Amino acid sequence: MRFMMIVKATEDSEAGVLPSKEQLDAMMRYNMELARAGVLLAADGLHPSSGAIRISYPEPGGKPKVTDGPFTEAKELIAGYTLIEVKSREEAIEWAMRMPDPHGYGSGQIELRQVFEPTELTEDPESQAQQYEMREHIERQKR
Amino acid sequence: MDTHRTIDAIWRIESSRIIAHLTRMVRDIGLAEDLAQDALVAALERWPETGMPENPGGWLMTVAKRKALDMLRRNKLRDRKYELIGREQEPWADSEPDVPEAGEVGDDLLRLIFMTCHPVLSPEARVALTLRLLGGLTTAEIAHAYLTSEATVAQRIVRAKRTLSATRVAFEIPQGPELKPRLSSVLEVIYLMFNEGYAATSGSQWIRPLLCQEALRIGRILAEIAPAEPEVHGLVALMEFQASRFKARVDHRGEPVLLMDQNRGLWDYLLIRRGFAALERVEQLGGMTGPYAIQAAISACHAGASKAEDTDWIRISALYEALAQVSPSPIVELNRAVALSMAFGPEIGLEIVDILQAEPSLKEYHLLPSVRGDLLFKLGRLDEACQEFKRAASLTDNQREKQLLLSRAAECASGGV
Numbered sequence: 001m002r003f004m005m006i007v008k009a010t011e012d013s014e015a016g017v018l019p020s021k022e023q024l025d026a027m028m029r030y031n032m033e034l035a036r037a038g039v040l041l042a043a044d045g046l047h048p049s050s051g052a053i054r055i056s057y058p059e060p061g062g063k064p065k066v067t068d069g070p071f072t073e074a075k076e077l078i079a080g081y082t083l084i085e086v087k088s089r090e091e092a093i094e095w096a097m098r099m100p101d102p103h104g105y106g107s108g109q110i111e112l113r114q115v116f117e118p119t120e121l122t123e124d125p126e127s128q129a130q131q132y133e134m135r136e137h138i139e140r141q142k143r
Numbered sequence: 144m145d146t147h148r149t150i151d152a153i154w155r156i157e158s159s160r161i162i163a164h165l166t167r168m169v170r171d172i173g174l175a176e177d178l179a180q181d182a183l184v185a186a187l188e189r190w191p192e193t194g195m196p197e198n199p200g201g202w203l204m205t206v207a208k209r210k211a212l213d214m215l216r217r218n219k220l221r222d223r224k225y226e227l228i229g230r231e232q233e234p235w236a237d238s239e240p241d242v243p244e245a246g247e248v249g250d251d252l253l254r255l256i257f258m259t260c261h262p263v264l265s266p267e268a269r270v271a272l273t274l275r276l277l278g279g280l281t282t283a284e285i286a287h288a289y290l291t292s293e294a295t296v297a298q299r300i301v302r303a304k305r306t307l308s309a310t311r312v313a314f315e316i317p318q319g320p321e322l323k324p325r326l327s328s329v330l331e332v333i334y335l336m337f338n339e340g341y342a343a344t345s346g347s348q349w350i351r352p353l354l355c356q357e358a359l360r361i362g363r364i365l366a367e368i369a370p371a372e373p374e375v376h377g378l379v380a381l382m383e384f385q386a387s388r389f390k391a392r393v394d395h396r397g398e399p400v401l402l403m404d405q406n407r408g409l410w411d412y413l414l415i416r417r418g419f420a421a422l423e424r425v426e427q428l429g430g431m432t433g434p435y436a437i438q439a440a441i442s443a444c445h446a447g448a449s450k451a452e453d454t455d456w457i458r459i460s461a462l463y464e465a466l467a468q469v470s471p472s473p474i475v476e477l478n479r480a481v482a483l484s485m486a487f488g489p490e491i492g493l494e495i496v497d498i499l500q501a502e503p504s505l506k507e508y509h510l511l512p513s514v515r516g517d518l519l520f521k522l523g524r525l526d527e528a529c530q531e532f533k534r535a536a537s538l539t540d541n542q543r544e545k546q547l548l549l550s551r552a553a554e555c556a557s558g559g560v
Contacts, residue, residue: 035363035367036249036252036364036367036368037156037360037364038359038360038361038362038363038364038367039360040363041413041417042413083413085356085360087152087155087353087356088148088151088152088155090145090148090149090151090152091152091155091156093149093152094149094152094153094156095156117390
């Protein structure tokens with residue numbers, strides 16, 4: 001099963017303050033440990049929301065509304081994620097507990113969420129076909 | 144949170160490196176596992192009362208090492224094993240909690256992989272031992288995954304450990320010319336494990352993926368600790384690609400779905416990306432001629448086609464050609480025939496298949512007449528095709544496949560509508 005360890009944004013991360021060298025090193029060591037245990041699938045950090053774009057649908061059936069960042073409420077934003085594949089929920093928690101404090105200054109917060117398996121989402125062939133189309137687009141963009 | 148389940152999880156994370164480290168100390172894999180288990184028991188006794196230590200891995204490692212040291216001292220320091228260790232410095236005489244250097248652990252783990260995949264053991268024993276010592280799976284889980292009894296698996300593991308000890312298999316990474324054949328035995332074990340899980344049919348569907356996941360995990364570990372070996376990345380790439388199709392391989396009734404008919408929307412594109420990344424590492428290492436790398440490249444051709452019709456059969460044909468050169472086998476030839484027929488028409492495929500008819504090892508192999516029937520069908524030679532499908536049906540024990548082949552035979556008999 002897969003879990004995403006979500007590192008929540010803080011005022012610092014939103015202000016574009018980069019982690020200190022010690023923090024970066026600790027995170028690097030941690031990611032290395034995940035990789036050497038064969039559980040690491042992906043890990044990335046995100047730019048602050050000042051460069052972000054938010055697309056919302058305030059009206060049912062209406063046009064999407066595009067809002068430029070930055071967004072307020074830093075604790076609702078995320079600053080990075082680490083995707084792992086493990087055997088049990090407990091194992092995921094154990095790994096998450098070992099992640100170094102991502103921000104320091106007593107403001108770090110990690111959220112652990114299980115990732116849906118594609119077949120968990122829908123059994124309906126039509127929706128699956130839609131998913132298929134979406135992924136096809138993604139693949140095409142990559143090339 | 145349930146402490147026992149947490150300790151289970153910690154055990155899975157930590158056990159292989161503790162066992163690897165202890166094996167280096169006591170030079171006996173069975174003993175090392177027992178000592179590590181003792182440390183686990185100690186944790187199960189202590190932690191529910193004292194709470195989880197700050198560094199559970201270090202705690203377990205320290206306790207396990209102390210137990211090893213105690214045992215070695217108790218043995219009056221006279222036996223051969225002690226002598227061996229006596230020649231080295233006392234690596235365990237440091238303060239706690241100690242987590243060995245990353246490189247050191249990597250080497251110990253690599254040694255452990257080479258040991259559990261040693262050719263003195265039967266392939267089944269190698270797989271069971273590797274799952275147990277590197278995957279941290281319990282005997283019950285392994286038995287479950289293999290659909291056999293726990294006693295059988297336990298027996299197999301005990302005997303394997305005894306054999307390693309009796310034949311004095313060294314705890315070492317083979318060097319120079321010895322490395323390649325031993326490494327290929329390691330890769331073979333991992334791939335065997337993976338295929339056991341992958342080939343499983345519907346009935347046990349929910350159990351067998353465990354084998355695939357473990358094989359993939361151990362393969363990824365190997366790629367991290369032996370990053371300079373192209374075939375390791377080749378095998379990992381191959382497994383990532385194949386695993387990416389896991390969800391699309393059976394339909395909702397549990398029936399197998401062929402690659403060309405799969406709903407590609409169910410493929411796991413994260414794993415596909417990882418497959419491509421691993422293949423890139425193979426290329427950087429200049430190892431695209433290894434058999435696993437070539438198979439991975441073939442898999443990549445399928446993964447890169449968003450529609451079945453977009454499959455680059457010409458490239459696949461060329462890759463099978465290459466595979467036939469580095470690791471020739473009648474099965475590879477048969478696959479090459481299929482690829483060629485897809486790329487250049489059924490006549491060319493049929494030429495190769497006709498030659499394979501004389502191959503004794505394929506005499507009972509149902510896919511040969513099945514492929515031949517398909518080619519004949521495409522060429523409009525329906526009577527012959529019908530015979531081949533019937534023959535193929537008589538050779539398979541799989542009821543679903545038999546039905547499918549018989550219906551194709553009937554289709555030929557009725558004029559191919």
